[in-house]
Structures are given as structure tokens and as C-alpha cells.
Amino acid sequence: MKIFSAQQIYEADKSTIKKEQITSEALMERAASQLFEWVHSRLRGTQVNIVLFCGIGNNGGDGMVLARMLHEHGYSTKVYVVNYSDKRSEDFLLNLNRLKEAEVWPDFINESIEMPELSPNDIIVDAIFGIGLNRPPAPWLGKLIQHINASQAFVLSVDIPSGLPMDREPWDPSHVIQSSYVLTFQVPKLVFFLPKTGIYVNQWEVLDIGLDQEYLSKTDTDFELIGRPEVLPLYRPRLKFSHKGTYGHSLIVGGSYGKIGAVQLASNACLSVGSGLVTAYVPKCGYHSLQTAIPEVMVLTDSDEENISQIELPFEPTVIGVGIGIGLNEKTASAFGALLKSVAASMVIDADGLNILSQNPELLKDVPELSVLTPHPKELERLIGKWDSDFEKLEKTKAFSSQYNVAVVIKGAHSIIIYKDKGYVNTTGNPGMATAGSGDVLTGMLTGLIAQGYPPLEATIFGVYLHGLAGDLAASTLGYEATKASKIIENIGSAYSELFRQPEQNAQENN
Ligand SMILES: NC(=O)C1=CN([C@@H]2O[C@H](COP(=O)(O)OP(=O)(O)OC[C@H]3O[C@@H](n4cnc5c(N)ncnc54)[C@H](OP(=O)(O)O)[C@@H]3O)[C@@H](O)[C@H]2O)[C@@H](O)CC1
Ligand SMILES: Nc1ncnc2c1ncn2[C@@H]1O[C@H](COP(=O)(O)OP(=O)(O)O)[C@@H](O)[C@H]1O
Numbered sequence: 183m184k185i186f187s188a189q190q191i192y193e194a195d196k197s198t199i200k201k202e203q204i205t206s207e208a209l210m211e212r213a214a215s216q217l218f219e220w221v222h223s224r225l226r227g228t229q230v231n232i233v234l235f236c237g238i239g240n241n242g243g244d245g246m247v248l249a250r251m252l253h254e255h256g257y258s259t260k261v262y263v264v265n266y267s268d269k270r271s272e273d274f275l276l277n278l279n280r281l282k283e284a285e286v287w288p289d290f291i292n293e294s295i296e297m298p299e300l301s302p303n304d305i306i307v308d309a310i311f312g313i314g315l316n317r318p319p320a321p322w323l324g325k326l327i328q329h330i331n332a333s334q335a336f337v338l339s340v341d342i343p344s345g346l347p348m349d350r351e352p353w354d355p356s357h358v359i360q361s362s363y364v365l366t367f368q369v370p371k372l373v374f375f376l377p378k379t380g381i382y383v384n385q386w387e388v389l390d391i392g393l394d395q396e397y398l399s400k401t402d403t404d405f406e407l408i409g410r411p412e413v414l415p416l417y418r419p420r421l422k423f424s425h426k427g428t429y430g431h432s433l434i435v436g437g438s439y440g441k442i443g444a445v446q447l448a449s450n451a452c453l454s455v456g457s458g459l460v461t462a463y464v465p466k467c468g469y470h471s472l473q474t475a476i477p478e479v480m481v482l483t484d485s486d487e488e489n490i491s492q493i494e495l496p497f498e499p500t501v502i503g504v505g506i507g508i509g510l511n512e513k514t515a516s517a518f519g520a521l522l523k524s525v526a527a528s529m530v531i532d533a534d535g536l537n538i539l540s541q542n543p544e545l546l547k548d549v550p551e552l553s554v555l556t557p558h559p560k561e562l563e564r565l566i567g568k569w570d571s572d573f574e575k576l577e578k579t580k581a582f583s584s585q586y587n588v589a590v591v592i593k594g595a596h597s598i599i600i601y602k603d604k605g606y607v608n609t610t611g612n613p614g615m616a617t618a619g620s621g622d623v624l625t626g627m628l629t630g631l632i633a634q635g636y637p638p639l640e641a642t643i644f645g646v647y648l649h650g651l652a653g654d655l656a657a658s659t660l661g662y663e664a665t666k667a668s669k670i671i672e673n674i675g676s677a678y679s680e681l682f683r684q685p686e687q688n689a690q691e692n693n
């Protein structure tokens with residue numbers, strides 16, 4: 183699903199109005215009836231106090247229409263107009279009048295008015311600011327937002343939490359609505375997925391308000407949200423007359439004394455995702471444990487007992503996953519540098535492999551094109567330098583990716599894959615995956631997918647999604663705390679099956 187900017191959403195809006203020859207007010211009515219249906223289908227007339235805070239732009243206009251519909255259906259509502267400017271939008275004014283015609287009389291809140299009383303049992307609708315927020319909310323608005331956040335009530339935000347800008351981090355983190363649920367129009371917003379801005383969104387859902395499909399499909403976006411529909415077409419079915427040679431020979435290079443487990447996890451994940459053959463290259467000390475733990479994996483050892491010091495390969499791997507548990511030893515760094523120079527195959531570079539690159543930036547030019555780098559935030563900072571916001575981080579990563587022609591996975595709660603100017607935002611995964619070794623599993627999975635012939639960028643998009651899905655399946659039975667890296671590997675098979683599972687509704691229809 184594409185992620186559009188505010189500007190593009192306004193364009194889609196205009197294009198819809200023109201093409202369908204409707205008024206903007208009709209589009210607002212359409213959007214708000216979706217909001218109403220959502221609320222009504224859940225409350226089914228339950229008598230609960232619904233308090234609506236509406237701004238004076240179109241987000242507030244949506245709130246006005248929703249208030250009218252709720253009132254017409256017998257809900258108990260209290261409407262506040264948050265009067266932050268004299269520049270009221272036409273559709274807001276129109277719907278304010280309609281609300282009054284329906285005999286609902288909103289109270290106006292401004293700087294000099296006391297904060298309204300709120301109860302934890304209220305349902306609050308937040309329609310103060312939408313995607314039009316373009317400067318810091320005034321201090322009194324900030325206080326109102328803090329007051330709403332302190333109410334402990336369920337807060338339903340219209341389109342986006344008020345106070346959250348579309349293209350930057352908030353000016354004051356405490357002046358943003360903490361939403362329980364966001365009903366967002368037509369398309370998800372990038373800020374829902376970034377660490378510093380996603381924290382205001384507990385859950386979100388897209389409401390289809392029928393914006394011009396042609397505009398939406400022909401317009402290129404900087405970011406795309408990766409869900410099952412995006413991932414399924416990337417899947418490469420296994421062929422009946424295939425053999426292990428069809429699915430590539432992966433090499434996993436890593437490990438040092440005390441960190442052989444990382445190679446074990448990566449090699450196991452590489453096999454479990456479907457690589458035909460897997461060889462691990464480790465310091466001598468890793469030999470016995472690896473051979474015992476995973477009999478399917480072949481093991482080559484370095485001449486050094488505890489560290490990788492010189493990588494000699496008796497075969498040509500399809501792809502190399504390198505860096506996990508490797509350490510920052512000088513000999514290891516020079517062996518890694520020599521490996522980069524001698525191999526043309528794509529690599530998946532992780533952990534200390536990335537740190538060696540940061541410490542020796544002259545090596546970056548030798549990284550094979552279309553390799554995949556999988557940094558967590560600290561490793562990314564060492565590679566690209568500090569950033570002052572999540573947005574700058576994305577820009578710097580795009581520049582880095584373009585400069586070296588590599589894909590970069592910014593790992594985290596919503597891992598984002600950057601390739602040149604484009605970002606792919608992953609939707610799977612859970613906090614149970616914040617555990618030792620889960621990144622090693624990802625490295626193995628991406629390596630194993632490239633081995634099977636997935637082009638590196640597709641392998642990365644597919645693999646990051648599958649990794650998160652395997653983690654979700656692990657957490658669904660174990661809970662977050664007990665989910666550990668090896669359990670993610672155990673669920674790779676189920677994750678593949680899950681990709682093809684029919685939604686329950688269809689399954690019932692088929693019966
Ligand atoms: N296509 C769609 O998806 C549809 C979208 N719809 C809805 O429209 C919403 C966008 O509406 P919107 O453009 O009127 O902007 P909104 O967020 O209500 O702000 C109002 C105005 O406030 C101003 N302003 C900004 N910052 C400020 C500040 N700190 N303090 C004070 N003032 C400030 C700024 O005006 P300015 O003063 O800069 O001229 C801004 O224009 C969208 O989120 C959705 O709910 C649906 O109705 C139909 C289909
Ligand atoms: N809160 C979270 N939600 C979803 N995925 C997460 C979360 N925390 C971590 N992950 C995923 O787990 C992996 C952690 O990688 P990394 O930090 O390199 O771990 P390690 O170095 O221990 O192997 C990444 O793929 C990341 O996206």
C-alpha cells in the first residue's frame with residue numbers, strides 16, 4: 183500500500199472532486215459517514231458519553247458531521263469547537279450550521295476558557311487538527327491536548343492524532359494527542375511507523391473514502407507499506423524437478439570465541455528459509471558446536487582458533503551472509519576487507535561486519551553492488567552519522583544507499599528497507615523480537631532467500647516481512663517475553679504457510 187504525503191493527499195482530494203463532479207462538502211460527508219459507521223457498528227447505541235473536540239478546519243469539519251450523525255442516532259454527545267484561528271474552512275462553517283440546525287449547540291474553547299471536565303469513561307473524538315497542521319500548536323492548545331491525554335478516556339483520532347505533523351517530529355512531544363485508535367482516511371501516514379512519531383498511535387485503521395483510484399495508482403510515492411498483498415507476488419514457488427543445487431549455496435561467515443551461537447542461528451535460519459546448501463565459515467573453536475547443533479550445515483574453519491583471520495574459500499558461494507558475531511579484531515577486519523575485494527556475489531552484511539565498515543570507510547567502495555546492509559539504529563548511526571530526526575535519518579540512509587548501490591534495512595519496530603530514493607515499511611514483528619539473536623536470524627533468512635534466486639531487494643522486502651511474521655507466530659503461542667531467536671526460526675515454516683492461508687471469511691464461504 184502506498185504511503186502518500188499530505189500534498190499528494192490534497193491532490194487526490196482535488197482530483198476526486200473534479201472527476202466525480204462532487205463538492206468538497208460531499209466528500210466530507212462521505213468521510214464522516216465512514217467514521218460514523220465505524221463507531222456505530224461498535225457501540226450499537228450504547229449510552230456512553232461521546233465528547234468531540236473539533237478544530238476549525240476540515241478535520242474539525244469531519245468532527246462536526248460525525249457529531250450530527252451521532253446525535254441523529256440518539257447518542258449522547260458533547261461538542262467543543264477548539265477555536266484556534268479566525269480562518270475557519272468553508273466546509274467546517276457549513277457543518278457547524280447544520281449541527282446547530284440539528285439543535286446541537288457546541289461550546290467554544292479558546293485561550294481564556296477553563297478546561298472542560300472529562301471522565302475516564304468518556305469516549306473522546308479528536309478532530310482538532312488533521313494533516314493541515316503546519317506550525318506548533320499555541321501553548322493553550324498544548325495544555326488542552328495534555329488535558330485530554332490525562333483523562334484516561336478512550337481517544338479516537340480522526341485522520342491523525344492532533345498535534346502530530348505529517349513531515350517532521352512534533353515541536354513539543356507533550357503537545358500531541360495520545361490516540362487509542364486512529365481512523366485515517368484512504369491511506370496510512372508515514373508518521374505512524376517511525377519511532378519518534380509512531381508512539382502517539384496505539385492502533386490505526388484505514389477508512390476507504392473512495393478517493394480517485396486512478397490518481398492513487400499512477401502517483402509514485404517515496405514510501406510503501408509492506409503487507410501480505412505486497413509480499414505474496416514476490417514468492418518464488420519451488421519447482422517439482424528441482425534439486426538442492428537449484429536453490430543456491432549460501433555461505434555464512436562469522437563468529438568468534440563466545441559468539442559462535444550467532445552463526446548457528448544465522449545458518450539455521452538460512453537453511454530453514456530454503457537455501458539449497460549452507461556452509462558456515464567460523465574460527466576453529468566453532469567447529470564442534472556447529473557440527474553438533476546443525477548437522478545439515480557444512481563447516482569450514484579459519485586457521486585461527488578464536489577469530490576469523492583469513493578467509494579462504496574452496497567453492498564459489500551464491501551469496502554470503504557476513505558479520506554476525508565476528509568481532510572487531512584487526513586480523514578479522516583485514517580478512518573481511520579482502521573478502522569484499524575478492525567476491526562479486528551479493529552480500530548480506532550485519533553486526534560487526536557493519537562496524538568494521540564504519541571504522542574503515544574506505545572498504546565501502548568494495549561492497550558488492552546490490553548487497554544488503556542490516557543495521558540496528560546504533561550500527562546505522564556509525565555508518566551514516568548522527569541524525570536530528572527520524573526524517574533526517576531516512577534522507578541520510580537514502581543518500582547512503584544511492585551512493586553505494588546497496589539496500590539498507592533500518593531495523594526496529596517497523597523495519598524500513600531503503601533502496602535509493604524509496605522506502606519500504608514493514609508491518610510484521612512484535613516487541614518479543616527485541617531479544618538477542620533475532621537480527622542474526624534475519625541475516626540468515628535474507629542470505630537464504632538470495633541464494634534461492636530472489637533478487638536482493640525482493641529478498642529483503644520478502645525476508646523482513648517473513649521474519650516478522652515468524653516472530654508474530656512465535657509470540658502468539660509463547661508470549662513476548664519467552665519469544666527468543668531460535669523460536670523465530672522454528673516458525674519460519676508456519677510463516678510461509680500463513681502467507682497462503684485463506685482469510686477465515688473466505689474459508690467459511692468455501693464450505
Ligand atoms: N482527502 C482527504 O483525505 C480528506 C480530508 N478531509 C479532512 O481534512 C483534513 C485536512 O483539513 P485542513 O486542510 O483544513 O487542515 P486541518 O488539519 O483541519 O487544519 C486546519 C488549518 O489550521 C491551520 N493551522 C495549521 N497549524 C496550525 C496551528 N498550529 N495553529 C493554528 N492553526 C493552524 C492551517 O491553516 P493556515 O492557518 O496555515 O492557513 C490548517 O489548514 C484531513 O486531515 C481530514 O480530516 C476530509 O474532510 C475529506 C477528505
Ligand atoms: N519492538 C520490535 N518490534 C518488531 N521487531 C523488532 C522489535 N525489536 C526488534 N525487532 C526486530 O528484531 C531484530 C533485532 O535485530 P538486532 O538488534 O540486530 O538483534 P541481534 O543483534 O541481537 O541479533 C530486527 O529484525 C528488528 O526489526
Ligand SMILES: [K+]
Pocket residue numbers: 241308309310311312339340341342343344
Ligand atoms: K485529528
